[in-house]
Amino acid sequence: MDGGQYVEVAPGVRLWAEQRGAADAPALLLIMGAQASGLGWPDELVDALAAHHRVIRYDHRDTGRSPWAFDERPYRITDLAEDAIGVLDGLDVARAHIVGMSLGGMLAQLLIADHPDRVSSATLIGTCALSTTDHVRPDGARVPVAELPGIAPEILEEWAKPVEDLGPEAELDRRVAHWRLLSGGGIPFDAEYFRALERRIIAHTGRYDTNGAHGRADDSGMLRTAELAGTEVPTLVVRATAEPVFPPPHADHLAQVIGHDTRIVEIPGMGHALPREVLGPLADAILEHTVQFRTAP
Template sequence: MRAEHHPESPAAPREDLVRVEGGYELWVQESGDLAGSPVLLVMGAASAGVAWPEALVARLGRRHRVVVWDHRDTGRSTRAFDEHPYALRDLAGDAVAVLDALGIDRAHAVGMSMGGYLVQLLLLDHPDRLLSATLFCTGALPGAPGEEEVPGPSEELLALWASLGEPRDEAAELDWRVEHWRVLNGGQVPFDAAEFRTLEQQVIAHGGSPDASSATAHARAGT
């Protein structure tokens, strides 16, 4: 029976900036057991890395070296899509750049929503950098066999996305984000609006601005 490694005191989160093609700098944070197997948490579109629940990151950190980062045009990373446009494949390449910067050869990749697309691209383009791949709340890449048979977003969600980049003050933006999470949550399990409001307040504080104009960058980025 193999003994499991449990660090007595997981490392305090460490932050850094990683420069990637196009003049972008990405905010990166690693935490947990730095001697454990790396876990790369790949967040969805228009969402900063700190949107991953703190409790989840902490629990993974008991056994793993956990890495999160802000995609281009989110959080504390560079926001400049209009000057330096990119494709989703470039965002997947950013994950490789993050691994390189941290000296990580291979990692378990976990992708949510658009992050699931990016992990699929990593499986296609950089399979040698992954230990495993876990996808949820996502779909098949456009053009994949059977992709047309997968149900698309609901009309309610599409209507909400249509207002994604509209100007809003901080209070209205916060309300919009909580409503977005409610719709994504669906109707089968309870939804705690207060929990997600607190989460988005932390995300806004992390990025320093409630401005949603850059949120459309990922919607405009093709594969």
């Protein structure tokens, strides 16, 4: 079951979505990060998951083929989480396993907290907890959330630079350089792999610019400290050893915050990116997690 379609998630808001896998297999929704098209989930990973699931990936607002209209119709980050529910509704999916990366991992937490009846299981990658609960180190010391390791300085420096329109090839160069930083250095960087990924995303989108809408959206009202602590949604947290945006203590903190039925899987060398080398281990980890909690779509 291949091919894209449009799903109305709110009045006048139609998002592009794609499904792969058997229609009667348990649904699995992939939720990408900020300013990232659904095609940011590499085909190799999607196909591995689609051998066992009805896999759905989609373009957030202001990405890919979905509407680019933030300036005319601003929204909150929490609205992006409700969009995910809108995608499930539009595709007649009652419950789904969800996998979220980066901002997508935060949106997944909002779904765990606000719509647990729609979530069969959750996998959280490269993200931080939407909670004010202290982190407890192995030695028992308590660490306030604000004192957990921050984003690598070189990435903050890159994010602070204005994005200039110097043409599509220069934009590809910029995106590849960005992926090099996000990859974290734990695995040899394959520039051509990421260039091909971004070239495909640009072709899919039909434009090569980016508007930074998710960075401008209202991010208030996202904390879910009590709701996450009380959830019964089975959750897997991926600890990426070379993660430069939310370094490994964040994965441990996230598992502590959710607590109930939460497991951690470590992927050596993984950063804040999805190079070929991590796709097999990541697919295996997700499928080992979801097989325990599979339900009909």
